[in-house]
Amino acid sequence: MAVRMSAPAAQAQETRQRIGATIVEARSVRKTYETGAVRVDALRGIDLALEQGEMVAIMGPSGCGKTTLLNCLSGLDSLDGGEVLIEGTPLSEMSDRERTDYRARRMGFVFQFYNLMPVLTAAENVELPLLLARASGDEARRRALDALGLVGLVDRANHVPDALSGGERQRVTIARSLVNDPAIVWADEPTGDLDSENAGEIVELMRRLNVERGLTFLIVTHDIAIGRKTDRIVRMVDGEIRGEEVLGMR
Ligand SMILES: Nc1ncnc2c1ncn2[C@@H]1O[C@H](COP(=O)(O)OP(=O)(O)OP(=O)(O)O)[C@@H](O)[C@H]1O
Numbered sequence: 341m342a343v344r345m346s347a348p349a350a351q352a353q354e355t356r357q358r359i360g361a362t363i364v365e366a367r368s369v370r371k372t373y374e375t376g377a378v379r380v381d382a383l384r385g386i387d388l389a390l391e392q393g394e395m396v397a398i399m400g401p402s403g404c405g406k407t408t409l410l411n412c413l414s415g416l417d418s419l420d421g422g423e424v425l426i427e428g429t430p431l432s433e434m435s436d437r438e439r440t441d442y443r444a445r446r447m448g449f450v451f452q453f454y455n456l457m458p459v460l461t462a463a464e465n466v467e468l469p470l471l472l473a474r475a476s477g478d479e480a481r482r483r484a485l486d487a488l489g490l491v492g493l494v495d496r497a498n499h500v501p502d503a504l505s506g507g508e509r510q511r512v513t514i515a516r517s518l519v520n521d522p523a524i525v526w527a528d529e530p531t532g533d534l535d536s537e538n539a540g541e542i543v544e545l546m547r548r549l550n551v552e553r554g555l556t557f558l559i560v561t562h563d564i565a566i567g568r569k570t571d572r573i574v575r576m577v578d579g580e581i582r583g584e585e586v587l588g589m590r
């Protein structure tokens with residue numbers, strides 16, 4: 341007799357199949373900022389592994405080190421101790437050039453305040469990472485329109501950011517973050533500037549891209565409603581990981 345799984349069980353199995361090798365691993369990562377006489381131990385020995393196809397939320401009080409962690413994991417910021425491995429390669433073994441190239445090819449970024457170029461249209465903003473990676477103009481435009489299609493914004497392709505709503509702007513930045521077909525997308529408070537309805541739509545969109553395209557997401561958020569939509573919530577306090585909650589998807 342064929343066994344029929346309940347919808348949540350089927351979804352959990354699908355999630356397990358999606359989740360594969362470790363894509364990012366932090367080992368005893370430390371980061372200290374010194375400004376004049378003030379020393380801040382922003383990261384005090386972080387161990388964390390993200391698996392391919394996972395969607396993870398980092399939560400914790402303001403100043404606990406969430407942005408610092410994201411910047412250290414993505415190689416935007418240097419470490420003061422420990423190691424970060426990306427797809428098995430230690431960041432410390434890459435040159436600045438290799439790290440920059442890796443980011444351009446394999447990573448996408450979404451920030452709270454969009455970071456869109458105000459004089460460029462939505463399509464031009466989305467094309468930018470491809471043009472920086474030396475794609476041809478035609479190819480960049482085609483892929484930008486595909487990415488805008490994935491976020492439901494083809495009909496806004498020629499709008500500049502000022503002529504878009506907040507939720508639409510964030511969908512443009514999500515299109516931009518996935519246009520280079522990255523392995524992982526880093527999102528620092530992607531819904532921090534949005535009302536709860538738009539925030540919910542943005543996280544649903546990220547979840548859909550996670551499930552359908554196997555994109556790995558690390559999302560820093562203050563919003564527990566966003567955290568609950570992910571596979572796992574990692575809680576930070578004062579530069580340390582103080583626990584995690586696996587949300588029944590795995
Ligand atoms: N460039 C910097 N120079 C000096 N101190 C810094 C710098 N960046 C961050 N810090 C300090 O490091 C600590 C962690 O900052 P971080 O931005 O990672 O916090 P966060 O968890 O992202 O907070 P928020 O939720 O408010 O964004 C804070 O105490 C902050 O003041």
Ligand SMILES: [Mg+2]
Pocket residue numbers: 406407408528
């Ligand atoms: Mg922050």
